[in-house]
Amino acid sequence: MPVVFRKCVPGRRGVTLPACDVSNDPAIPPEYRRGEDAELCELSELDVVRHFTELARRNFGVDSGFYPLGSCTMKYNPKILEEIARMPGFVDLHPFLPQLRYGGMLTQGALQVIYELERLLSEITGMAEFTVHPLAGAHGELTGMMIVAAYHRDRKNRKEDVLIPDEAHGTNPSSATLAGYRTRPVRTNRETGMLDTVELEKMAGPQTAAIMLTNPNTLGIFNSAIEKVVEIAHRHDALVYYDGANLNAVLGKFRPGDAGIDIVHVNLHKTFATPHGGGGPGAGPVGVQKRLAPFLPISRVVKRADNTYMLDYDCPKSIGYISPFYGNFLICLRAYAYILLLGAKGLVEVSENAVLNANFLMHSLKEDYELPYDRTCMHEFVLSAVRQAERGVHAVDIAKALIDEGLHPPTVYFPLIVKEALMIEPTEAESKETLEAFVAAMKRIAAEAGENPESFQDRPRTTPVCRPDETKAARELDVNAPVSRT
């Protein structure tokens, strides 16, 4: 379909603004004025709405169908959360209001939401304090690594390294690098699928600033040696960072704080059902143990004795400002509402059903696909298409074939330590019927890979495009529609 700029008709307008009610109309001095008008759209409201509706039809969301994208937790987003996030009392609130004298009193509702969400997340994870400021999971990691750096600076420790398992998300090493550390990968034990603590023991030392751990890890396996990891780290005055990307597997079952973890981040758009938005906005609140609380970002919401809330900017040891205000507030609001809807029992049910659904899929598919780690999984598991690949049908081909079955494919080629990886995360809300339909499709595909491997090359056949040429995209970079072409 043509890009929006090609649909323009000179003179057409999509919005009528009120007539100017003042007589002032100061000219901008010529030296400050732009030369030519920006070549923006000339469309009616109907043109614009039709264009975006057509774009929407060429997209697939959780509401469209099963979306088992491993590691991303594409769970159902309750509709009431959207309604709440449109309440004018929240939407129309200027973030600088608390800067006014007694300004905190003008935003008591918003401050209450932040305060209570931080308390709820502390209880759920077993951490002492939380900040909702980080704007995404990776931003939470960066915040966490800055807290690590501030802690060591405060203790006058000289630290250089952050140890990261080789199965970790790519954000872990890049976040640690941005905080000024050198990163070193720690091997995963190929038998257990867990971090190799013998290797970790050898690598950890006085130079170690932190160990980053995702638990359950990206293979969907809970690392039962987590206390040993914490013990090794603390022996060297290193901190343990828990990437909470997979917290949705252990709600009400395990709390990282109880295991002595020092810092965690939580992806609200994963565990707490806020929508993924086509790639954000998310939110990545960070929790810490008591001794690290002074390093949390500015500002902090404090509850006074009279049950009112205030913002505390007096945080001398803080790492500073990680976001302009108080995080992605409307995302935090949705997560707060979600936790209130579910309560303690509902959250446990989330994890129980997520884990059950994943194990059901794993057991139903392990005959047809290689299962590199055959053990009870948590909320997700990783299959390998090595058997199919021998016949020329790779993980990507299986993904494309699934699209023709009306399903979103799993994550492919991640984690990097599994060849031909298919990382599958069904989430809790999906029904047995949906899971069975997925199993049937995967079995059909496995059978076809054996019988007719050539048939995969031109898939998917049911979508507007098929296998875009990524090499051409990178070589002949076209990232901005030229004006002449419109």
Place this chain on the structure above:
Amino acid sequence: MSYISNTAAQREAMLKVCGKDSIEALFEGIPPSLRCGELDLPHARSEMELRGFLRDIAARNYSHLTNFMGGGFYDHFIPAAVDAIASRSEFYTAYTPYQPELSQGTLQAIYEYQTQICRLTDMEVANASLYDGGSALCEACQMALNATGRTRIVMDSGINPVYRTMVYTYTANLSIDFKEVAVVHGQSDRQHIVDELNGETAAVILQNPNFFGVIDDHSDIVSRCHERGILVIQSVYPVAMAVLKTPGEIGVDIVTGEGQSLGIPLAFGGPYLGFMATTRKLVRKMPGRLVGRTVDRNGDEAFVLTLQAREQHIRREKATSNICTNEALCALRAHAYLSLLGKHGLKEVARLCRAKAAYAAERLDAIRGVEVMRSNPTFNEFTVRLPIPAGDLIGILIEQDIAPGLPLGRFYKGMGDYLLVAVTEKRTKYEIGMLAEAVEAVLCR
């Protein structure tokens, strides 16, 4: 409230397939010593109860004030169609477009958004979005340091103070030599900036209009920087770009900004939209996702994520940035907003903002004891000197449901009597009159 579909009977049947006799058995990988007890959380609520509860909380916020506060975050009109478009679940319940065949909607929308940002700023490439204007500026610093291999950054103090503090936070653990140059009469002190440039300088950071609303032509600074291989980063207000000299026109290397004004509500600070644009020369140093146009195997036009080798999921510790999830839905809103307002509408918004701001300045300047700072032209925001502390005035006007502006003393030393007043197209002549009368009543009683 529960969103689980499976019944108890279905769960039983599924457990059997797994060879387990209880749900508990699925969690045996967690050592018993690490199992937690029941969480201490509020009782579950029904949807109906929750709606009422949160309505009451929302009512405790003063969201109804007549707003003259800006400071980089503005109360602009948002057409209803923006919400309608962003509420399509095919957009908002999808994720990063890893499977292009199922994501042509998101991918094409991002490509078009990138184009909108390029056209607005006259730059060659724009990325798919960053978190907000502040983190975008931080990423731009990082980009300039990587591109030049140098370590010094010179920063104009007219840059939003919130962003300046963010830049210091982001770079606290990297060895960077920062130099802040104070504005003079609210404008960039070009001589002082040029004096601070040396062989180690990676970039100069400027803002237009700056935090005081003052507009500027930074082309002289740009040419002085380029003579010495120094990059220029400019943070801009996108609405003003409809009428002001653009970063592209004056040769800026990296443009960043806050896209909140483009159809995104104030929402107590987020989610917002960081935009970034640069030159083709620097594209491989740029952080964040990028969508490119290509063809599919049948030769049909298609859109894909491109130059992914810059990113963390490929390059890990060597990536240009750690960003993964960005602000895609906010970028979609900005794209819808710009499509609706378009070429004429955005200029009209800019004109209305400026006209009404001029009227407000005129009315306030006429009040005895109030002085509008007029040394340089401004866009839709201006500085006012009061005969009393700005906080005192604000305290009284809030009681009349007017937020008259930002107290500059919160951000700059010695400016306790100064107020930063912003006016958008949403403020009426009547409301501006109310502001002026209320200020006059306080000062002249």
